[in-house]
Amino acid sequence: MSNMEMDLERLAGLISDIQFTMLTTVSDDGSIHSRPMATQKLDEKNFDGTLWFFSKKTSHKNHCIEKDQHVNLAYANPSKQRYVSVSGRANIVEDRSKMQELWTPTLKAWFPEGLMDPEISLISVKIESAEIWDSPSSKMVQMVGM
């Protein structure tokens, strides 16, 4: 197993532990916004470095991503004092079979109509680098740098 694969596997384990992330995007005027998002289930053993989210086509974040693909995902688990920063590039994806593969009933909180919602889309985030901190005094550990 290469170092990169090991890193990705460890990263996948950390991320899977934290249900919601703060997805940060840059707006047209340069201001930076974040919002909580549910990371869709990933395959920890064969993680390929792409994270998936459901999002509305007309949302502010989709608009930001169409203009500037750079995003950050901040994962915080305060009770374990564990923090992860993922930097990557986002794409809007309208692949119906991928949506079917990833759909879970808990998504009904934001998409009551489910996959029938004409506004539904996926956001994929290809990880470019990641850092973790796993105790307050710990130095940052660079995990993935691609």
Place this chain on the structure above:
Amino acid sequence: MSNMEMDLERLAGLISDIQFTMLTTVSDDGSIHSRPMATQKLDEKNFDGTLWFFSKKTSHKNHCIEKDQHVNLAYANPSKQRYVSVSGRANIVEDRSKMQELWTPTLKAWFPEGLMDPEISLISVKIESAEIWDSPSSKMVQMVGM
């Protein structure tokens, strides 16, 4: 009390509840990075809309802020399902008396030499807008827009 003051007071209460935030900055190459930071104690009753952090002058975040003042602060309290996004403008501040006012012993984790550290600086973040979510299915509530 104006609406703005009420908003700021509520925001101050939410932020005071969450010890560490993820501070997001934009790098020279457009990539976006975040790192956990300890928000310094604020006056909830008379909150003026500026948040304070201790940081090293030579750190990556200080470098980013010198080039682009826009930052985001993501506050996550997963156990209460509460999430806050703060957008603002950051400045590097080297005011010794402000440092003395804000210094607390817990900062020794990152600044073992305390205020004698020649690398020590403050980052001030002037809040420009803030949004909160206080349950997973809740709609975002715009709290402060300046």
